Structures are given as structure tokens and as C-alpha cells.
Amino acid sequence: MRVPMLDLSEQYNGLREEIIHTLDEVMGSSKFILGDHVRKIEASVAEFANAKHGIGVANGSDALHIALQACGVKEGDEVITTPFTFFATAGAVARAGAKPVFVDIEPDTFNIDPSKIEAAITDKTKAIIPVHLYGQSSDMDPIMEIAKKHNLYVIEDAAQAIGAEYKGRKVGEIGDAITYSFFPTKNLGAYGDGGMIVAQDDEIAEQMRVIRVHGSKPKYYHRVLGYNSRLDELQAAILNVKFPHLPEWSEKRRERAAYYTELLNAKVPQIKTPVVREENYHVFHQYTLRVERRDELQAFLKENGIDSMVYYPVPLHLQPVFEYLGYREGDFPISEQACKEAVSLPMFPELKAEQQEYVVKKIEEFYI
Structure with missing residues (x-):
């Protein structure tokens, strides 16, 4: 698929x-x-x-x-x-x-x-x-x-x-x-x-x-x-x-995010699924996980026909263009860790349930 x-x-x-x-x-x-x-x-x-x-x-x-x-x-x-x-x-x-x-950022949101x-x-x-x-x-x-x-x-x-x-x-x-x-x-x-x-x-x-x-x-x-x-x-x-159509599309994104979370929590509970604060209405531009062996997982998903993206691989304080600001590795450890662990799965309103099930199945296979 x-x-x-x-x-x-x-x-x-x-x-x-x-x-x-x-x-x-x-x-x-x-x-x-x-x-x-x-x-x-x-x-x-x-x-x-x-x-x-x-x-x-x-x-x-x-x-x-x-x-x-x-x-x-x-x-x-x-x-x-x-x-x-x-x-x-x-x-x-x-x-x-x-x-x-x-x-630095909050580790959950x-x-x-x-x-x-x-x-x-x-x-x-x-x-x-x-x-x-x-x-x-x-x-x-x-x-x-x-x-x-x-x-x-x-x-x-x-x-x-x-x-x-x-x-x-x-x-x-x-x-x-x-x-x-x-x-x-x-x-x-x-x-x-x-x-x-x-x-x-x-x-x-x-x-x-x-x-x-x-x-x-x-x-x-x-x-x-x-x-x-x-x-x-x-x-x-x-x-x-x-x-x-934006409100309808937002609701569909939320529905697909909820289904991802349901499947992942049941099949791969060691993965950190997105935290949605009770007071927030999250529109899920991206559905982003925190995972171990992120780059290996990405390569495995790609081999199986599944796209994923890393937003973002390098924090801004470590970008060469901002070297003049004087920041060093270790200054913002939560952001730096997120850059190593965050991966976003396919997410759009027309995403099919069988596609999501296939994605989660392959993630489960990778971590078995």
C-alpha cells in the first residue's frame, strides 16, 4: 500500500x-x-x-x-x-x-x-x-x-x-x-x-x-x-x-488523529502519541510522535510505501546562520531531544482508515 x-x-x-x-x-x-x-x-x-x-x-x-x-x-x-x-x-x-x-519547549506539546x-x-x-x-x-x-x-x-x-x-x-x-x-x-x-x-x-x-x-x-x-x-x-x-470547508476538514483531521492514537496506544504503547491539552481544540496540521530509533523507523516506513516527515531535525539555536547568537548544544535540551525523536505521520482529511491501519501495522512490526 x-x-x-x-x-x-x-x-x-x-x-x-x-x-x-x-x-x-x-x-x-x-x-x-x-x-x-x-x-x-x-x-x-x-x-x-x-x-x-x-x-x-x-x-x-x-x-x-x-x-x-x-x-x-x-x-x-x-x-x-x-x-x-x-x-x-x-x-x-x-x-x-x-x-x-x-x-525551551514543553516536552509534551x-x-x-x-x-x-x-x-x-x-x-x-x-x-x-x-x-x-x-x-x-x-x-x-x-x-x-x-x-x-x-x-x-x-x-x-x-x-x-x-x-x-x-x-x-x-x-x-x-x-x-x-x-x-x-x-x-x-x-x-x-x-x-x-x-x-x-x-x-x-x-x-x-x-x-x-x-x-x-x-x-x-x-x-x-x-x-x-x-x-x-x-x-x-x-x-x-x-x-x-x-x-475548513471547519469540516479540521474535524476530519481530529477524527483521524484520534484513530491513530487509539491504534497506536493499543498496538505500540511505548510510543509517545500527541498530547492534547484539555482546554485546547487541536486542528492537527501534523500528527507527530516521539519515538526511539526515529531515523531507522523512517527508513523502514519508506521501504513499505509510507511517507513521514521530521519537523524539525535541527533546532534554530544550532543553525549555522544563528551561530552569532552564541548558543551551544545543550542550551535547550528538550528542543534538542525533540529534534532526535519527533516524526510526523501522514495526515490529511481524506486519509483512509485502511491507510492508517497499515501505517500502524508497520510501526508495530518495526518495534516488535
């Missing part, structure tokens, strides 16, 4: 006629930049996230950078975040001229450990970026309390967590700015790059809108140094077709 990490073909086939129709509509309108489709998806995602503003941008990485700039993060500032995340999180901090300051944040705060700290990794919200209440105490901005990296909830609140209504990615593999994916920021504050939102168009308002009058980062109208049109 072949089990891909992700298969978007079935999703496309179900939406094909509507997608072709809406793309044809955009072509016929000749409105390709910040048109009606962009405005519609901005409004839809903002409402969905219980946020006041939605600002469509070119990609999730730019969303982080623009959010940092709009919150006033600049050269000489420090931003606290996790070393166990995709490069863009800390890359955006460095591109803003600020210094990424890392703190893979998210930033709030109990370690306050010790990393200095008089240069300007913001905190919690990452809602794999589709589960970070523990936001203590993070927001620390931010309020020290007058810091909170920019949530929700690239993997659109639709996730924390204590009944949507990821999108808690921090000062929340960033999403619409990369094709995401739970709500375009057919190319795309991103969005949602925010409650009028002034921050206005700054973001100005920054994404070269810092100009009105046109050709530049009061800040921005750059060209707009959500494409064609991608927005595709997202508008997909968006109404």
Missing part, C-alpha cells in the same frame, strides 16, 4: 469546477491586485478568528516580518521565541534587525514553555512569539500575563494552527497580531504562496496595510520603509472557495 504524507488531489477534484469558475472570473475581471477576492478572504478569516482586521500578504514569513515591524520591533530589540519551529519564525526577527532570544520566558526578558525585549506548533495552541494565559507585566507585544505564529482554539477562544483573538500561512500544504492552503495577519488594534492593522505596499499612503507617498507583499488575487479566489 502507498500512503503519502499529503494528497491534495481528492480535495481538488471535489472543488475543481468551482475553482476553475472563480479563476475564470478573476481573469475576466482583469483585477489582479488587492481586489474583491482579497478583501473577501480578509474579512472571512478575521471574522472566523474573532479578530477585527485581516491583512492579506504574500506569505507566512512576510506576515511575521510585517507584524514585527508594525509593532515597532527594530534593530537592537530582542524577541523571545522557541528554537523548535520552522526557520521563518526567528528569521523574521533577524530580518527586522532584532535579536532572536530562545527559550512541543510548544514554548511559559515558565521559562520571564527569565529571558531584558530591558531590550520588545515582543514574544509563541508558535502554535502542529495545530495546537500554546498556553496563552501565562504568556499574556508576562507580556502585560513587562509591556511586551505578543505576535502569535499560527502558520500551522488556523481554526485552533485555546480555552474557547480562537487562535486569532488573543495576541496583538496573529500570523497565518496559506502554503499549499497547510490546513487552508492556496495553490502557491500566501499569508495573512489578523489583529484587533486599528493602528497596528493600518501600519500593516501600509507596510505591505512599499510603505505608501497615499500611493507614491512613503512614510515608512515597507515592501511589496500582497496576497495575490488569484490565490485569494482559491482560498475563498476552500474556506467554507
Whole structure:
């Protein structure tokens, strides 16, 4: 049996006629930049996230950078975040001229450990970026309390967590700015790059809108140094077709995650299956295990037609590009251990039960 990490073909086939129709509509309108489709998806995602503003941008990485700039993060500032995340999180901090300051993660959720944040705060700290990794919200209440105490901005990296909830609140209504990615593999994916920021504050939102168009308002009058980062109208049109299906897709991901956990706990109890905090609504962008002999397991699964992925093999504090920060191996042991043990199994709404059963059967065979 072949089990891909992700298969978007079935999703496309179900939406094909509507997608072709809406793309044809955009072509016929000749409105390709910040048109009606962009405005519609901005409004839809903002409402969905219980946020006041939605600002469509070119990609999730730019969303982080623009959010940092709009919150006033600049050269000489420090931003606290996790070393166990995709490069863009800390890359955006460095591109803003600020210094990424890392703190370790919780061993069960893979998210930033709030109990370690306050010790990393200095008089240069300007913001905190919690990452809602794999589709589960970070523990936001203590993070927001620390931010309020020290007058810091909170920019949530929700690239993997659109639709996730924390204590009944949507990821999108808690921090000062929340960033999403619409990369094709995401739970709500375009057919190319795309991103969005949602925010409650009028002034921050206005700054973001100005920054994404070269810092100009009105046109050709530049009061800040921005750059060209707009959500494409064609991608927005595709997202508008997909968006109404997002809640259903999230539920299907949760159902498949629950089935994986049921099977694995029964067949391979020594494996650490994902921990879902009681207060969270986890949307399972990835279904990630902690396992021994991870690389050997991956090779065995591949031999048997099963895809898997490692998110992430090297923590950010040990990446060569961040050598100047002065971190060393052993500084963040939980993140470093996660990089050796974490492996993600195939996960998408159309994943079949027999595919999941086959995956678990082969994992069981490997550990027998």
C-alpha cells in the first residue's frame, strides 16, 4: 500500500469546477491586485478568528516580518521565541534587525514553555512569539500575563494552527497580531504562496496595510520603509472557495488523529502519541510522535510505501546562520531531544482508515 504524507488531489477534484469558475472570473475581471477576492478572504478569516482586521500578504514569513515591524520591533530589540519551529519564525526577527532570544519547549506539546520566558526578558525585549506548533495552541494565559507585566507585544505564529482554539477562544483573538500561512500544504492552503495577519488594534492593522505596499499612503507617498507583499488575487479566489470547508476538514483531521492514537496506544504503547491539552481544540496540521530509533523507523516506513516527515531535525539555536547568537548544544535540551525523536505521520482529511491501519501495522512490526 502507498500512503503519502499529503494528497491534495481528492480535495481538488471535489472543488475543481468551482475553482476553475472563480479563476475564470478573476481573469475576466482583469483585477489582479488587492481586489474583491482579497478583501473577501480578509474579512472571512478575521471574522472566523474573532479578530477585527485581516491583512492579506504574500506569505507566512512576510506576515511575521510585517507584524514585527508594525509593532515597532527594530534593530537592537530582542524577541523571545522557541528554537523548535520552522526557520521563518526567528528569521523574521533577524530580518527586522532584532535579536532572536530562545527559550525551551514543553516536552509534551512541543510548544514554548511559559515558565521559562520571564527569565529571558531584558530591558531590550520588545515582543514574544509563541508558535502554535502542529495545530495546537500554546498556553496563552501565562504568556499574556508576562507580556502585560513587562509591556511586551505578543505576535502569535499560527502558520500551522488556523481554526485552533485555546480555552474557547480562537487562535486569532488573543495576541496583538496573529500570523497565518496559506502554503499549499497547510490546513487552508492556496495553490502557491500566501499569508495573512489578523489583529484587533486599528493602528497596528493600518501600519500593516501600509507596510505591505512599499510603505505608501497615499500611493507614491512613503512614510515608512515597507515592501511589496500582497496576497495575490488569484490565490485569494482559491482560498475563498476552500474556506467554507475548513471547519469540516479540521474535524476530519481530529477524527483521524484520534484513530491513530487509539491504534497506536493499543498496538505500540511505548510510543509517545500527541498530547492534547484539555482546554485546547487541536486542528492537527501534523500528527507527530516521539519515538526511539526515529531515523531507522523512517527508513523502514519508506521501504513499505509510507511517507513521514521530521519537523524539525535541527533546532534554530544550532543553525549555522544563528551561530552569532552564541548558543551551544545543550542550551535547550528538550528542543534538542525533540529534534532526535519527533516524526510526523501522514495526515490529511481524506486519509483512509485502511491507510492508517497499515501505517500502524508497520510501526508495530518495526518495534516488535
